[in-house]
Amino acid sequence: MAKQVKLIARPRTESGRNSVKTVRARGAVPAVIYGARTTPSNLEVTRRDIEVILSHSVGENILVDLEIQDGSKVTNQLTLIQEVQHHPIRRQILHVDFHAVSMTDKINAEISVEPFGESDGVKNFGGLLEQNMRSVSISCLPQNLPELIKVDISAMKVGDSLHVRDLVLPEGVEVNDDADLTVFIVAEPKVVEATPASGAAKAPEVIKEKKVEAAAKK
Template identity: 35%
Template structure:
């Protein structure tokens, strides 16, 4: 598992006024929750954006380097963005403790083009973009890769079909559909069925 570092600064003040001042200085208010207690931080917006590019959409354990030579391992739990500017307004981190199981949402990465799309006119439908797992931090996968090349129209990959990863347990119903190749006729029928409801709401 790759190591990802992020420098953070402790902040004493809280509230909207303090948060606005931080954002005006190019900082993002943040908080970490965990076994060591909750603590408020500020993260340089530029540093956080660089981290996201480095992680590239994967789930990763981040080492937060705090002042006074303190470091905390954490997951990015949630981010809030400004709906107008799309800039980050707040970040929630979740502390990770070595040797203790964690729950995380892992992105699904699709590889290949299904036979059913190439020759059968089917459409690839990624039903679930993330799967929930629990495992020790050292076993945390950055993403779940699914090769869909062999799928024909009507085929699907379920949770129970995902590759076995050492020390990783998938949470959810085994028959939950992750990705499928649907026929255009079925998708068109589903869209047509939904149309009257949309029109009724518009009235």
């Protein structure tokens, strides 16, 4: 199941591009919280804290007990990290979206699919494992949210395919994607036909034919 961690956040009163730079300059990351029963609010979290949380997680589907400290007022809200924006080059965290959730309401999330084991078709017959889907859309209660879905591919032979309907899911988890979509397939090994190096041998034949044709014209 997905980890549930605690994180302190504070209201972010500034707005605009310059204010975001100010937030980042003091070692914080701009964030926002929203949800069906939650008024959208601008927040900030300590950069080091969110980096530690993400570095210790398999994916970014993390349940966060967000403690919002507004002066003497403290509010706790269970959230799901909905999106993390990274700098395209330096990869530092630029912004985080928190989706407020309830333990009694189902949520939707994209969960990574990861193979384990070595396919029989790949190991013994030179097949090629192809992964057509890197993630699947699932629905479940927050407490049942998986970090990822692992798939045992060891029994797959050349020509075998594994579909969404074949995934073994944790209890309480449903897949939203089409059951017939292919997740993995073991393709036949590619055979490269040898090209005969006969270009040089054909040249004299062409020249000879031209000579015969020229003689006939005489």
